[in-house]
Amino acid sequence: MSAYDELMAFSRETQALGQILGRLGWDQETVMPSGAAPQRGEEMAALESVLHARRSDPRVGDWLEAVDTAALDAVGKAQIREIRRAFERANKVPGALAARIARVTSEAQGKWAASRADEDVAAFLPVLEEVVMLKRDEGAALASDGDIYDAMLDDYEPGMTGARLDEIFGDMRPALVELRAAVLERPAPTGLSGSFDESAQMRLTREVAKVFGYDMKHGRVDKAVHPFSSGSGLDVRITTRTSATDPFNCLYSTIHEVGHASYEQGIDPAYLLTPLGRGVSMGVHESQSRIYENQLGRSKAFCGWLFGRMSESFGDLGVADAKGFYAAVNKVDRGFIRTEADEVQYNLHIMLRLDLERQLMRGEIGVVDLEEAWNTRFAADFGYAVDRPSNGVLQDVHWSVGLFGYFPTYALGNVYAGCLHEALRMAVPELDGQLAAGDLGPATTWLRENLQQHGGLYAPAEVIERASGQAPSVAPLLSYLQTKFGGLYDL
Structure with a gap:
């Protein structure tokens, strides 16, 4: 075997072990008995130790030195790029620290869920303090x-910096605040009313997942406190959640996670269990979940189809027709929850989290001050007070599991999705007619062929530019939002 062959064989085993670790996390959030949390923490720490040792193994460095990269094709060079990046990162982080982070975040996740259910911030702060220090x-x-913070951000969006985020968010924020103010001056549309059987929600949400192209032979839909997607290749699982009074929570959480899952399922099978066999960044990942959820799932055309299916499933929805349903789906209103936020206000939620977690990492605020800092910033940004912790600092799982640097990728995903949607509309001129018929095939096929199949082959900005024909820019997103909500609210 050549050095490249040996390196790829070793990497394949490492990738397989990483998938097992991910499966343990999926199990923990879905079906694991609550009393198993301490043992699961030990299991995940042990496996993380094995993975860290493999990623930092000196043989990887020897193989990297021995490989003649000039003789490799573009795929081989990209594989080496990703292996080298992981190797250099692993050798900077002590193995004991990596294992401790895995153990503590596993335990913290369960404590966060319990604290959220009990509305008890104080019970969560000690373990969060430990996570932040680690x-x-x-x-x-x-x-x-x-x-x-730049080092943390690079884990999720390679090449991105805090300074560049400030530029992007600075370009977006004034336009979003102005649009929100104009919208909120107009009368709010009627929302759904009634009670919606949660088992019926799950039946319909699985149907919608398949409509969006989710391959159930290689996936499944379960319930969790916080919806997520897990896995890659031949085993990609998603979760959602239900509310008897808000079926949109279930349906649009599912469509969002199907976007993530479809990206992983759509990657070239030749990359299976290699560094290229997963999404290139979380920003690009979010571009898929957000375009599935919003530009496609909340479009006027698709809402007409969904109104029919929901009426068949639940009867009277509390809105008179498809036009009223479309307005309800896209209602801009006071709210606290990021995952339920409308498109106009969603990025403002992300800006709040970005600033708070940067301050935490830089030691500018302490964990003990986090709830007050959150509530103060929320009131300043949204104009009303947080009513309870589960609607405030305890609403997201991310900090409990150590995902600092992750939140900005949601907003980047919206920016990327704006670019992709503009290109998709040009490439598929009959899109609205297809969406109105519940036919997502042409749209999801375009995304798979132009972006998803590449996996980690190209850098984040490059894959967006290749697919959309333009460098990432906030302009398409802002134009889309102003046109859509200007029409909805007669601005």
Whole structure:
């Protein structure tokens, strides 16, 4: 075997073990007995130790040195790029620290869920304090003498920096605030009313998942406190949640997670269990979940189809017709929850989280001050007070599991989705007619062929530019939002 062949064989085993670790996380959030949490923490720490040892194995460095990259094709060079990046990162983070982070975040996740259910911030703060300290240590190790938050961000969006995020968000924020103010001056549309059987929601949500192209032979839909997608290749699972009074929570959480899952299912099978066999970044990942959920799932055309299916499933929805249903789906209103936020206000939720987690990582605020800082910032940004912790600082799972640097990728995903949607509309001129018939095939096929199949082959900005024909820009997203909500609210 050549050095490249040996390296790829070793990497394949490492990728397989990583999938097992992900499956443990899926099990923990779906069906694991609550009393198993301490043992699961030990299991995940043990497996993380094995993975860290493999990623930092000196043989990887030897193989990387021995490979003649000039003789490789574009795929081979990309594989080496990703392996080298993981190797260099792993060698900066001590193995004991990596294992401890895995153990503590596994335990913290369960404590977060319990604290959220009990509306008890104080019960969660001690373990969150430990998570924050561990992640600061990890960030310092990764950053060397650079910015800790930039090092964390690079884990989820390679090449992105806090300074560049400030530029992007600075370009978006004034337009979003202005649009929100104009919309909220107009009368709010009627929302859905009634009670919606939760088992019927799950039946319909599985149907909708398949309509959006989710391959149930290689996936499944379960319930969790916080919806998520897990896995890649031949085993990609999603979760959703239900509310008897809000079926949109279930349906649009599902469509969002199907976007993630479809990206993973759509990657070239030749990349299975290699570094290229997963999404290239979380921003690009979010571009898929957001375009599935919003530009496609909340479009006027698709809402007409969904109104028919929901009426068949639940009877009277409390709205008179498809036009009223479309308005209800896209209602802009006061709210607290990021995952339920309308398209106009969603990115404002992300900006709040970005600023708070940067302050946490830099030591500018302490964990003990986090709830007050959240509530103060929320009131300033949204104009009303947080009513309870589950609607505030306890609403998201991300900090409990150490995902600092992750939140900005949601907003980046919206920016990328705006670029992709503009290109999709040009490439598929009959899109609205297809969506109105519940036919997502042409849209999802275009996304698979132009973006999803590439997996990690191209850098994030490059894959967006290749698919959309333009460098990432906030302009298409802002134009889409102004046109859509200007029409909805007669601005």
